[in-house]
Amino acid sequence: MYFVRRILFAIPLLLVISALAFLLVHLAPGGPFDGERQPASPEIERNLKAKYHLDEPIWKQYARYLGDLLHGDFGASLKYRNHSVNDIIAQGLPVSMTLGGLAFAFATVVGVPLGFFTAAWRGRWPDHLGSFFAVLAVCVPSFVVAPALILIFAMKLKWFPVALWETPWHMVLPSIALGSYFAGKVARIMREGMLTAAQSEFVTAARAKGLTETMLLLKHAFRIALLPVVSYSGPMLADLLTGSFIVENIFQIPGIGVFLVNSSLNRDYTVVVGLSLLYAMLLIALNLAVDFAYTWLDPRVKYE
């Protein structure tokens, strides 16, 4: 019931987002067809604008856009005139999601055990070493990590390709570059979660019952310690999707990050609004999934 309500609430939210994005991008100075080469006559400019209905009042353009949207048509790109926004999304989104998914996997596969071990050996050398790397990963931004990885592993050691997105070998360095920051964050959050869980009453009770330290940490504390990580996953996935632009640019990955940024610079109205809506939908869906995972992990949590 709770989740159905959440989904229904998403619809007016998306409407507001589309209206805001539409209005803001139209308010910005400059238009999509301003260019270096002026057409030989103003009629050409007029025809171009009329073709894409840019000469109509804004509310009419928005109504037309909503009408198309109801048919699942996000419109044609004004800059890439042979492609529709649906094309751009269909080609770019799977790539960005794969990159985001791999980075997420890297972040959890590295971050969760790192957090676990630094908490389990708190105060001793695994903790110091692990925490050092975690904090380092958080502090160094992706546009420093990426070139460093390329320099060492692609240029000098030649283990991986330098850029592009063709085979699984191409996917390793970008995923690490994008995921390293989040791995560090996840490790820190996991560590805090473990330390808190280790203090809780049911862990003390289990220890009193005679459970070994390993079983204790892994079976009882781990599941509870994972909760803060799970709730961080929502904003983390959002950051992964939006922050992929830098990594996509450096590795020349054909995702949608570059379209999100360049479409506003190009005043490509349809792409801006379309991608804003897409990101909004993804964020809503991902946050919903995270909340669902929360109920599964922690039996104490219930939604009405």
Add this chain to the structure above:
Amino acid sequence: MTFIRRACRIFRRARFLFCLPSCVLVFGCTRQEPPADLTIINRYEPESLDPAIIVAQADMRIVLALFEGLTRLEPVKARAVPGLAAVWDISPDGKTYTFHLRTNLVWSTSEPITSADVVYSWLRELDPQTASRYAGQLYYLKNAEAFNTGKITNALLVGVRALDKFTVRVELNHPTPFFLDICAMPLTCVVPRQTVEQYGDHWLNARPLPVSGAYELVAWRLNDKVRLKKNPRYWDAANTQSEIVDILPVGSPSTALNLYERGQVDIVWNKELIPPELLDVLLQRPDFHSFPSLATYFVRFNVTRKPFDDPRVRRALALAVDKERIVKKITRAGEIPTSHLVPPGTANYHSPDGLGYDPALARKLLAEAGYPGGKGFPHFEYLFNAAPGADVNQNIAIELQQMWRDELGIDMELRQVETQVFWGILSQIDYELASSDWIGDYNDANTFLGMFLTGDGNNETGWSNPRYDELVHAGNETTDLKQREKLFQQAETILIRDDLPIVPLYIYVGINYFDTNKIAGIWENMLDDHPLNYIRKIKN
């Protein structure tokens, strides 16, 4: 229990976490494609591959591989040579061209290409519904402007028609010595009528896409690559050197350089893809080729705004610019400082000299205009946009500001705007000074001088000089090339020495990088035009 043993035990129990990335990898996008014979970085993702609507040079490079016009450019000096047309006759008055097509032409899908296709393509270019921004290049045709602006709707009145299946008759308004170069430009390329009529705006998504050029379109993946395959039905297919060509859009200069260094790409042909910090070092290498190009960087004045409506003020500012300093200190790629607009090496033309560097004379002129020592000179702004990848525009702006302050005592403010906004302001002539450049469309002085005719859309200065218009038009009316050169020289003198709505700064230099020991078939010419079908990897 030791750390290692406990760790192993824990990992054994948490196996599933490691299955996750492997699953993603397996289901992720992996492509099984044969490698390309040639991989080229083209910098920008093409906005379109429709010959009628493209404007960017990056797009033109791909389009000219897919489609061809009556003529094509040869790779060494980029001169127009026979393309789809085998021969042509030009009437003595230079106004009528009769093109004879080759009789064995077919689309890549094997239908014949005839003169009706040529006429269709040209009329489509001029059709107001197509809204082509380059349609003005066909205004040399009779009634083309009237048709394109909607004044007439009968396409039969336009000066291009099919006399028979293989003959095209073109009628021009006046002799146009560079008309054959225009016939090589994408806007005149022949497009497949059936496909365009069937699919409308999405005709480029049809597979197989019928093409008239040396290569077929295999795949066009946004922001990923354009893959071309040799078209065996092209009339000159025997000379097409590479079988599969990949064209990549790469945005970051360091990525492009890394890809080149690792051998993942063969050619990088855009000078924006050179990391500016490494420019001096890289230009020493033999695989970095720089060459003067058909493009000029200059400053525009808005001559409708005080005090720039006074030619003495404009001349004063021009005389106070040390162009050598700009070229040596800021751009550093071997650009040529220039006092004239038309680049040296332009066909059939030698520019007259403009104004040199003379600060003393500049100060005198400024005093004459009523601002001795710069006193009382109103505040003004220099408009520029952020050049992608390098801060050239900004650095030049700062340098000009310094020069004018030191030599003339006037204060200039800098105003940087986004590129789209910049073009808008320029077209509305809502600035005082603006950074500008122009890349020639074809190898003739008219592509530069024609810009500053009264009312031309690319003038954007508000400048109008009837004598200049007269001279340029007269130059375009005559068939005598020497006479034409004289008339153009007189016109350019007005532009760059007397009236000066612009201050030319330097001639661009193009830079491409590829290893001449590994790649053959590329020659550096002023138009930076390199037909793909001649390029090949050298096999030893």
